[in-house]
Amino acid sequence: MDRGIVQVKGKIVSVAAMAGATAVISAGTATAVQPIQWQSCETLFNLEPGSVPEEQRLECAIVDAPLDYDNPDGPTTPIAVSKVSPKSGQSKSAIFGNPGGPGDDALMFWANRDTGIAPTDLYNDHDLIAVQPRGLWGSNPIQCDPSLASPFALNPLHDACYGTNGAYIESMTTENAARDMDFVRQSMGLETIDYYGVSYGTKLGADYATLYPEHTGKMMLDSNVGPDWAWSEQSAQTTEAQHARMYDMFEWIASNDETYGLGDTPLKVFNRWKAISDQEVGGPSNMIPPAAQEGDLPNELRGTPVQQPALDVINTTAPGRARLEGLWNAVTLRELTNNAASGMYDTAVGASFNETSWPMVANILSYYDKNQGEIPRVSPVAAQRIRNAKASDNTQFNTQHDMFRIVTCNEDQTVQNPLAIGSAELDAKTGGDRLLAQAAGQRAGSDCFGYQPVTEPIKVSGEGLEQKPIILQNVHDAVTPMGGAENMLERMGGKLVTVDNGGHGAFRTGNKFIDDAVADFFTNGTVPPDTLPGRPTPKPLPTTLEGEYPSNTVGYGEGENPFAQAQRGISQAVDAGAQAAQDAVEPAGQQAQPTEQQAQPTEQQAGAEQSGTEQDPAATGQQAQNTTANDGGAAEDPAEKAARDAAAGIDQAVGALTGTQQNGAQYTVDQYYGQ
Template identity: 35%
Template sequence: MAAPPADAAPQALNWGACDRIHHASPDTQCATVQVPRDYAKPNGPTISVTVSKLPATGARRGTLFGNPGGPGGDGIGMFTALEPADQIRQEWDLVAVQPRGLIGATPVRCDPLSKASGGENGAGALNRERCEKNTPGYTKTLTTETTARDIEQVRRAMGLDKISLYGISYGTWLMGTYATLFPSHTDRLVLDSAMDPRRAWGQMLDDQTAGYRARAHAMMAWIASHDDVYHLGTTPLAVYQRWSRAVEKEAGVPPSLSAPPARVGDVPPGLKAVAQQYLAGVNMTADARARIENLVATLATGGSQASSSLFVLTRAYAPSRDLWPAIALQTAGRSTPPKPSAEELKAATNAQDMQSVIICNEDRSPRDPTLTPAAVLANLVTGDVFDSPGLTYRSGLGCAGAAPVTTPIPLRNKLAVQPLQIQSVGDPQTPYRQSLATHKSMNTHLITVGGGDHGQFGRSNKPLDAAVVEYLRTGHTDVTRTPQAPVTASLTKAPGA
C-alpha cells in the first residue's frame, strides 16, 4: 500500500471545541486533518478525520497518542473518560485520532438492516452492500493498517518527529501496526489488554465466550460479598436466582446463562446429610437446565432474553468491576438503565456498523461450518448474547459472502525501546493465554495484573500507574506484577448512559 511522500508539509490545524457527541472535556481541543481516502491512491480523494488533544498541564515530556479499542471505540473523548494518572496528564499532550468510519472521521453510512437487500448472498455480503451503497469505494478502506496510516498523517500534520502510543484492547493491534510500519517515529509503546491479531476475528470472538460466562459468575460472587449493600443473597447462586427472576420479568423467559456453582450455603436444610451429592448433581446439570428451560420458554412464548436490558448489560458490563454495581442495583430493582438519547443511539449504530465492516474486511480466521446450527439457534431463536458473537463469526455466518479485503500487517518489534504490555489474568475480552502471542511477537515487557478487568488505564491502580509513568519517562520498568485496581465506582449509584 502506497503512502503520501514522507516530506509532506505539516497541515495548519485549527484547534477548537470538540463536537459534544464525543463527550470530551471542555479543555479538550479538536481539529480536523485531511488524509487520503485510499492509500493505494495517495493523490486521489481525501477524507477528514478529527483529532483531539489534551495539552499537558505542566512541563511537557512528549505526546501520547491513544486508542480505546473496539473496533468502533470513540477516540475523541478517550482521555476524558479514562482519567489518566496525574503525572501522565501533567507531562504528556494526550492525543487521539478518531478511527475512520466513525462519526467525526467521515462516517460510513449504512442503510438500516430493515431496508437492506442482498441477504441471500450471506450476512457479510448484506452488511457490506448496505454500507457500500451509500459510500462507494470507502468500506474497503476500513482496515487496521489504513487507520494506522491515518495516525501517521496526523503526526506529520502536527509536526512531531516521534510519538508515544497507548492502545487498549483492539487498540493494541492498531498501535502495534503503527509501530511496525513507522518504527522510526515511535518512541514508547504501551499495549494494554493486548489481543492476538492472528486470531482475528472469528477465533478471538470464540475465545471470549467462556471468559464472559465465567466473569458473569465472578460478578455474582462479588455482589454476594456485598450483601449488606444489595441484599440479593450471600452466595453467588442466590444472587443468580434473583438476577434470573429479574431477567425473566423483563423478557418473559429465563436466561440461558448457567448458574454459578452451588455452595454449602445453598443446600436446603433437609438435604444437609447428602450435601456433597446434592451439590454435585446441581452443578453438573446447571448449564443444560438453563439452556433447556430458556429454549422451552422461548418456543412457548415467543419471548427473547435479548429483550432484557439486564441480560444484555450483564455481558456488556462484565469486563469492568466499576460497572458491576449497576447490575446489582438493577437486579435489586433500585435503578433502571438510562434511556440513551437520539444522538447516543446514532453514535452507537454508527460504531456497530463500522465494527461489522472492519471485522469482515480482516477476518481471516478458520471457519467451522459445524457450528452453524448453534449460531442460528443463538441468534434467531434464543437471543443468547453470550454465545452468539463467537458462534456467528467462528461458524462463518457473520462474514458469509464478504471475503477479506486485506492481509493484516504482521506485528514486529523494530523499536529502540522495548514495548510495555499490561495484561489481566481473568480478562474475558482479551484472554491472558492468547495475549502471550503478542508478548512474543513484539518482545514486550509484560506486567501481569490481578483480577480480570479489561483495560487498566485510568483505574486508580497506584502501583500500575507508577510503573507506566516510569516506563513513559525512562523507557523501562522492573515491575512485572501488580494487584488489581480498586473499585472506584459508587456502590449505590448506577452510572449514566
Template identity: 35%
Template structure:
C-alpha cells in the same frame, strides 16, 4: 446493530497497499479550533488532517480525519498518541477523560493527540444505512451504495498508516502510543510498520495479534459469563445490603429469574447491564442495586438502564466501522457452524448462544476478506513495549497479552482481578508504572493488586454525566 450483539464497547483494504512516502513536510497551518461537542473533548482542540484514501495511490484521492490535541502544560517531551479501542471507538475525547482519572498524566509533559479513525463520525464517516440494515448479505452492498469502495479501506493497517500521516503533519520524528483493547493491536501494527518512528508503547488489555476477529469476539460471552460468576460470589457477601441471596447460587437464581421475566434475549435489562458491568468491578454495586430494585418493582430499571446505556447510545458509524474491520481482515464464514448455531437458538444460556453465533463469523456473510493482516513484529523497536493486563479480563483474555508480548518483545504488568482497561482505575501500582515507563522507558513492576472498588455500596443515585 447487525447480526451481532454489542460485545463492548465495545467498533476493505486498498488492493495492493504499499508504504506511504518515506518523508513529507509538515502541513502548513493546521487549523486548531473547538472539538465537536458530542466528542466530550472539552480540554482539547481539534483540527483536520488530509490522508490518502488508498495508500497504493498516495497521490490520488484523499479524505479528512479529525484529530484532537491537549498540549503539554510546559515544554513537551514528545507526542503521545492514544486510542480507546473498538474497532469503532470514538477517540477525540480519549485524553480529556483519561486526564480526569489520572491527573498526574499531565505532568508527564507529552502533547496528547488522538486520531479519530477513518470510518467514524468526524473522519470521513462510513455510511451503511439501509432499510434492510441487520441483514448480513446486504452490508457490503449498502456501504458501497453510498460511497463505492470506501468500506474496503477500513482496515487496521490503513488506520495505522493514517497515524503516521498525522505524525508527519505534526512535524515530529517519533511518537509514543497508548492503546486500549483493539487499540493495542492498532499500536502494535503501527510499531511494526514504522518502528523508526515509534518511541514508547503502552498496550492496555491486549488483543491476540494472530487470532481471527470472529474468535476474538466469540470469547467475550464466555468471559462475561465467568465475570458473572465472580459478581454473584461478591453479591452473596453483600446480602445485607442487597438481599439477593447469601450464596452465589442464590444470587444466580435471582439473576436467571429476572432475565427470563424480561424475555431472555440479549436486550433484557438485567442481562444487558451484566454485560457492561463485567468490564469493571466498580459497576457491580450498580448492577446489584438494579437487580434489587427490579425484584421489588419491575418498573424500576434506572440502574440497569444506566449500565446498558453506553452500548445503546453508540453512534451507527461505530458498528459499521467495527464490522468493516472484521470483515475485511477475516471475511470467512463457517457455514456448518452457522447452521448448527441457528438450529440451537433458544437455549437456556444466552451467553453460550452468543458465543456460538459469533464464532461462525456470520456478520461477514457475502463479504470476502480483502486484506492480509499485518504480522506484528517488535524486533526493530528501540524501546521495549509495556503491556498491562488483568488475569480475568472478559473482553481481551490473558492469552492475548502473552501472544502480543511475545510478538513485540514487551514486558507484561499483570493485574489481579478481571477489569478491562487498567490505566486510570486509581490503582497506584498500575498508574505509577505506566507514568514511569512514559518518562524513562523502564518497567518498575510486573505485578499489581486488583484496583480498589470505589463505588458506594449500595449506591444511592445513578451517576450523572455519562
C-alpha cells in the same frame, strides 16, 4: 462516554452535528506531505463558542492522507488530528493515543483529562496527539444507506455501506489507520512517536510498530486484543469471558448475603436472578447454572458420605436439565407471553465487564426479588413490536456500530460455516446456553456472515523494535481476556504487567499506582514492576435509599451517595421505557415524544462525563448500538422507530445505572494499600 457523542469540557456535542463540518474525499495528490497546520478546534469543526477553553491547550488540524497508500498520487481523504500541548511548554515526546473500538472517538481522547482523572506529568511534559480514524466525525464520516440493503441480504450492513462508496469503505482497515498515524507523524516533522493504546488500540499500536519500528519509541498497550484472534475468535473469547465473569458476580453477591439476602451460594443467587430475567420480553434467559455447593444441599446431606456424590450428580446433570428447561420454554412458546421490562438479563451481562457494577446489580436484583418495586410490563402488542425490533437490526445503522463491523469484517479471515452458524442459532433457540451458543456462532463466522474480507490483518512482530512494549492487562478483563495479552506478548515481546482486577482498561480508571507507573514510563523510561495493585474488592452499597454514603468505606468518595440517587431513578427509568413501548403501538403521527429519561443522559451520567470518566460497557454498550442519530440513510417508519427506541430504552434503563458506581466512585487505592 457514549460513543454517539463527544464531550468537551462537560458539554455534550452531537457527532451528527459535527459531521457536516468535515470534508469529503478529495481528488488531490499526496506525493508531498505538507506540514500540519494547527488551529482552533471550535473553528475547524464548528463547535459551540467557548466549548474548548484556552486552558485546555487543545488544537486540531486536518491532513489529507492517501485514500490508498499503494496509490499515493491518487485521491486523498481528510484525517482529523488533535493535540494537547504540555503545560510546561517543553515537550519530552509526542504520545499518540487511541481509545479502541474500532469506532470509538479518538479525537477527544486526551481532552479534559488533566483534571485529576489522569497523571498530570503527561500533561506537563508531553504533546498528546490523537488521530481520528477515517470514517469517524472529522475524518470523512461514513454514510450507510439502509435502503440499499435488500430484505434478503445476508449482511444488510455490508450492502448499505459498500453500496454508498465501496472504495472508501474498503480502505477502512487497521493497517490504513496505522499508516494514517505515520502520515501525521511525518506532517508533524517527528522522527519517532511514543504510543498508548487501549483495547483495539493495542492492535493498532502493534500494527504501527510492525510497519514502522524505526519510528516507534516507548509503547504501552493496555487491555490487549489477541493479534492472532482477529476477529471472530476475539469475539468468541470475549463472550466466553463474559459467561465466566457472570459466575464470579453471582459468587460475589452470595458472599454478601447478609446485605442482599439473595442466597449464600452462587446457585441460589443465580436462581433468584433467573426467576426475574425469565419473565422479560424476548424469552427466558437460557444459561447453564453455576456449580452447586454444600450449601445448596438439604441439611441432612451436608457433611455426610453422600455429600460429594450428590453434588457430582447435580453438577453433571445441570447442563442437561438447563437444556430441557430451555427446550420446554421454546416448545411452549413462552417467549410470546413474556412482557416484563426489568432489564435484568442485559444488566447482568453488561456488569460482567466491570466488577464495580456488581453492588448495583445486587441492589436492583434485591429490589425486585423482595417486591419493593413492581416489575414494569408492556402490552402484548408492544411486546411483539419489541421482539421484532430486537430480532432485526437491518435499519439500525450508526457510525460507532458500523465502524466496528466494517473494520473487523474487512480483515476477518475466518472461513464462514453456514451450517455451524445455523446450528448455534438453533442451539440458542431450543434451550442451549445463550452465551456459549453465541460464542460458537462467532467462531463459525456469524459476526461477518455474508461479508468477505478485503485484506489480511498484519502479522504483528516486535522484532525490529529497539524498545519492546509494555503489555498492561487486568487479569479478569472480560472484554479483552487475559489470553489476548499473552498472545500479544508472544508476538511483540516486551514485558507483561498485570493488575489483579476485572474491568476493561487499567490506565485512567482512578488507580494511582497504575497512572503513576504509566506516567513514569513515558516521562522517565521507568519500566513498571511485574504486577501493580488493583482496586479492593467492591463493597456492598447501602440497601436503603436515604442518607449519605459512608465516607470511611475504602474506595469511595465522601458526600451524598450517588448510587442511592441512581437507584431512586430505577423505577422511573424503567417505567419510561415501558411507557415508550406502549406508545409505540399508537398510529404513526400520534407517538409520544421521547421521555426526559430517554432523551437526556441521567444526572449521574452527565456528571461522569463532565469529569471525563469513561463509562462501563454496562452503561454504554446497548446505548451506543441503539443511538438514534443515523449518519445519513433512508427514513424509518415512525412506529417501528418508536418500537426500536423503546426496546433500547428498556434494555438500557437499568443497565445504564450500573455504570453509575464506576463513574461516581473515585477509587483511592492508595488508602487501601498505604501511601
